[in-house]
Amino acid sequence: xxxxDEVKRVAKLAMLELKEGQIDKFAAQFNEILDYMEQINxxxxxxxxxxxxxxxxxxxxxxxxxxxxxxxxxxxKNAPETDGESFKVPKVIER
Amino acid sequence: MFxxxxxxxxxxxxxxxxxxxxxxxxxxxxxxxxxxxxxNAYVTVFEEYEENASGGELLGLPxxxxxxxxxxxxxxxxxxxxxxxxxxxxxxxxxxxxKESGATFIGKTNLDEFAMGSSTETSYYxxxxxxxxxxxxxxxxxxxxxxxxxxGEAIAxxxxxxxxxxxxxxxxxxxxxxxxxxxxxxxxxxxxFASSLDQIGPITRDVRDAAILLSIICGHDPMDxxxxxxxxxxxxxxxxxxxxxxKVGVYEAALRDCDSDVQKAMDDSIKILESLGCEVKxxxxxxxxxxxxxxxxxxxxxxxxxxxxxxxxxxGFRASKFDDLRDMYIKTRSxxxxxxxxxxxxxxxxxxxxxxxxxxxxxxxxxxxxxxQDFDNIFKDFDCIVSPTTPTEAFKxxxxxxxxxxxxxxxxxxxxxxxxxxxxxSVPNGLGDNGLPLGLQIMADAFREDVxxxxxxxxxxxxxxxxxxxxx
Numbered sequence: 001x002x003x004x005d006e007v008k009r010v011a012k013l014a015m016l017e018l019k020e021g022q023i024d025k026f027a028a029q030f031n032e033i034l035d036y037m038e039q040i041n042x043x044x045x046x047x048x049x050x051x052x053x054x055x056x057x058x059x060x061x062x063x064x065x066x067x068x069x070x071x072x073x074x075x076x077k078n079a080p081e082t083d084g085e086s087f088k089v090p091k092v093i094e095r
Numbered sequence: 096m097f098x099x100x101x102x103x104x105x106x107x108x109x110x111x112x113x114x115x116x117x118x119x120x121x122x123x124x125x126x127x128x129x130x131x132x133x134x135n136a137y138v139t140v141f142e143e144y145e146e147n148a149s150g151g152e153l154l155g156l157p158x159x160x161x162x163x164x165x166x167x168x169x170x171x172x173x174x175x176x177x178x179x180x181x182x183x184x185x186x187x188x189x190x191x192x193x194k195e196s197g198a199t200f201i202g203k204t205n206l207d208e209f210a211m212g213s214s215t216e217t218s219y220y221x222x223x224x225x226x227x228x229x230x231x232x233x234x235x236x237x238x239x240x241x242x243x244x245x246x247g248e249a250i251a252x253x254x255x256x257x258x259x260x261x262x263x264x265x266x267x268x269x270x271x272x273x274x275x276x277x278x279x280x281x282x283x284x285x286x287x288f289a290s291s292l293d294q295i296g297p298i299t300r301d302v303r304d305a306a307i308l309l310s311i312i313c314g315h316d317p318m319d320x321x322x323x324x325x326x327x328x329x330x331x332x333x334x335x336x337x338x339x340x341x342k343v344g345v346y347e348a349a350l351r352d353c354d355s356d357v358q359k360a361m362d363d364s365i366k367i368l369e370s371l372g373c374e375v376k377x378x379x380x381x382x383x384x385x386x387x388x389x390x391x392x393x394x395x396x397x398x399x400x401x402x403x404x405x406x407x408x409x410x411g412f413r414a415s416k417f418d419d420l421r422d423m424y425i426k427t428r429s430x431x432x433x434x435x436x437x438x439x440x441x442x443x444x445x446x447x448x449x450x451x452x453x454x455x456x457x458x459x460x461x462x463x464x465x466x467x468q469d470f471d472n473i474f475k476d477f478d479c480i481v482s483p484t485t486p487t488e489a490f491k492x493x494x495x496x497x498x499x500x501x502x503x504x505x506x507x508x509x510x511x512x513x514x515x516x517x518x519x520x521s522v523p524n525g526l527g528d529n530g531l532p533l534g535l536q537i538m539a540d541a542f543r544e545d546v547x548x549x550x551x552x553x554x555x556x557x558x559x560x561x562x563x564x565x566x567x
Contacts, residue, residue, distance in 0.1 A: 007441070014399060014444040015406075015421075016437055017429040026438065032500050033442065037388040040458055043465075050457060051464035053291060053321075054516040055278050055541075060320040074184045078410035087408050090420045 002030045097122035098247040099566045102156060102304040105250065109154040116155030116199065119250070120144045123157055123201055126247045133229055136243035138162045138172050138220050140202040151197025153311070158193055159249035161240050162203035163210055164295065165284040166190050169200075173286050174218035175208045177405050177412045177431030187284020188319065189253060189295050189312040196311045204239030204252060208433045209402065210260055210288045212236050213505045216496050217435040224492070225268060226565040227531050231489040234264030240298045241268040247566045251299045251308060255285055257292045258390050259484075259509025262521035265298050266484035266534025269523050269560045271551070272298045273305045274509075276541045277516035278323035280309075281316030289397035290321075292390075292513040300564065302522065302551045306330035309544065325542060333548035339372025341550065344477040347377040348384070349508055353486045356527035361483055364524050364535050367557045368481070368550075378480065380469045385462055386510045391503055392446050392459035393514070399443030405431060438499060467515045474540040479550055482508045484521040484534030508536060518544050522551050523560040532560060 007027045011018050018026060072085065081088040097105065097119045108114045127140055139162065147155050160166060163173045165183035167190075172178045186194065193200075207217040215223040215238025223238045225231040226246035233242040237254030241264035244252050254261040256274035265272025273296045280295045287293065297308035307330075314327040345365060350358050365375050407413035407427030414426035432440070446455035473480060485505060495502040512519035517538055524535035535554065539546040 002445075006445075010441045010445045010448065013448060014437075014440050015403075015424050015428050016432070016440065017425050018437070022434070026441070029438065029499050030442065030445070033391065033503070036500055037392065037455070040385055040388050040462055043382075043385070043462065045458050045461040045465075048461035049464050050460035051467060052460055054463065054467055054514070055321065055323065057278070057321060057323070062317065070184065077184060078181050080407055080411070080413035089408055090417070090423055092420045 002027050002034065098126040098250065100250070101300050102251045103307060105156050106152065106154060109156065117144050120157050120199065120201065123248065123250060127202070130246050130248055133224060134226055134242050134246055134248065135221050135223050136204055136239045136246065136248050137202045138174060138205050138239070139170050141169070141200055145199060147194065147197050147199050149195060149197050151195060153193065153197035155197055155199050157201035157250060158198045159201050159204050159240060159243050159252035160190060161206055161237050161252065161254045163206060163255060163286040164190055164253060166200055166203070169203065171203070171286065172220070173209045174206045174220055175432065175436065176219045177427070179219065179412060181411050185284065188281035188316045190284065192312050192314070201249060204237070204243055204249070206239055207236035208436050209286070210236040210255055210257055211398070211435050211439050213259070213263055213502050214490070214495065215239060215264070216492065217433055219433060222492055225489045227269065228489065231491050231531070232267070234267035234489065236260040237298060238264045241265050241270055241272065244268070244270045244298050244300060245564055251297060251304050253295055253308070253312070254298045255293055255295050256513065257288050258394060258513050259506040261296050261298060262484050262509050262519060262534070262536060263506060266521040267489040267532065269532030269564060270298060270300055271302055271305050271520065271522050272296065273309060273520045273547070274512055274518060275309060275313065275544060276323070276518045278321055279313050279518070279542070279544070281314070281319040281322045283316055283318035287401040289394040290401060291397060292394060301559070301561070302548065302555050303331060303334055305520070306334060306548050323542070330544060330548050333545045334552040336549050336553070337372070338549050338553045341373045341479070342477045343368055343373045343375045344378035344473055344480040345375060346380055346383065346480055346482040348379070349482045352507065353483055354488070354527070356488070357483045357486060357533055360524045360527065360533045364481065364554070364558070367554060371553050371557065378473050378477065380473065382462065382465045382469050383511055386466060386514060387503055387507050389459050389462045389466065389514060390506070390510045391442070392455050393463065395439040395443030396447050396456055397443070399440045399447065402436070402440055435499070463514050466511060470511065470515050470517060478539065478546050480538045482536050484508060484536040488527045488529060488531040488533060512538050517541050518547055520547050520551050522555055525558065525560070526563070
């Protein structure tokens, strides 16, 4: 059962903030969804393999070669704030 | 009236110098100007024709691209406020391949925010309407692409499919939608939703156009290490073939959850397949009924990780008021994401969080393996599996908007192909009781798009909606 506190805990983990009215709504919706998902507990999965991927692919390696990457000004083009060389964020270290 | 024609008809006309690609572009643009207010299929329309002189087989003809794939120099919004100011700085591989094959682009189509939805109602840019009945949803998440192709606002389009996002809207809009095998098409430049499930594919007015586009966009790509290193081919060679002797499995248990007109359409399509010489038999997929639960654990888990990158630092929207760095992240994400995206990020965070990982995520991965085994077993004896694409016709706008579980259940038949990686197509399967399109889904084993094209092409010859599309 997901209650208000649990919704707030998960929101915090996900770096989200919910409006007051949203908390109860989300809790009710999560409970409905998780109740439906209870159906998977009918199955005994204790001896099953987990399919973390479904393709036949193994690790994909490549040569460790230096290749040109995107230009800095291209990468900075979409940034909300830059100093022309780096992304700028609010100050995090107090002097 | 060039906008009414299929891609292959237009390729023929341009090749024979009967028309110029710019005339087709203008015709589609006119149609957009006429219909867009009503349909809202696009986030961005490219009003200027940019010639493609590469001489490739598409000969400058326009394609629409779902707005979660990059076209260099054009906006990619994912229909989200958080990317509302984002301009792509490179081409998605599928887009690059289209360019190299001579395509031009007419615009970026609307989607559910970050492709999370089955109705295109969660877009920051407003709901897309179903061109068959504008009070209804076009499906989703590639609802913009499907509505554009069905209404003549595009000749053909690319969509992406994580749990049915190409096939379900194609079905609800009466057009053809193909989700290729996982790894068949590079995902490089497709904004990630759930990386182990996402796949790019075409939405078109007929099966031939789907084959033409898949032949162009498929292939191994070093920029996507999950793209399969398998040969690509010209899939049009599988069209117009006899399918006599093909073994077709019918997922009958699925039909119990369907509306009666959907069941009747299935009965009719089975008769057609039998008349074409197919050996049609019912099959059992014991774990398929758990697919929605499985998907809504795995997909949100992957999404919660993928969407952690939106933090207001590197690109996109940043909140204007905040106290410090942490608060900047929180405010940016809380103002930038819509409710459904928040819900899925949180659902994913929940199932991955300490204490719940084993109960949900690990179990879901095990279940995914069982579902895959069900299908592997069937494909030992059968060439393909058919089912309805969706349990109902297009639902009304607003009908499921505040009922996430009901919305999730509309993907019940399409999700297994994503969980197992196998290819699946939706082709028009007539009209239901309300005169709205229904779809037939054909699924085949991994990398057996050849089977899909053979069956879809033969079926389409017997039965299609070509003359009924809302193109007037």
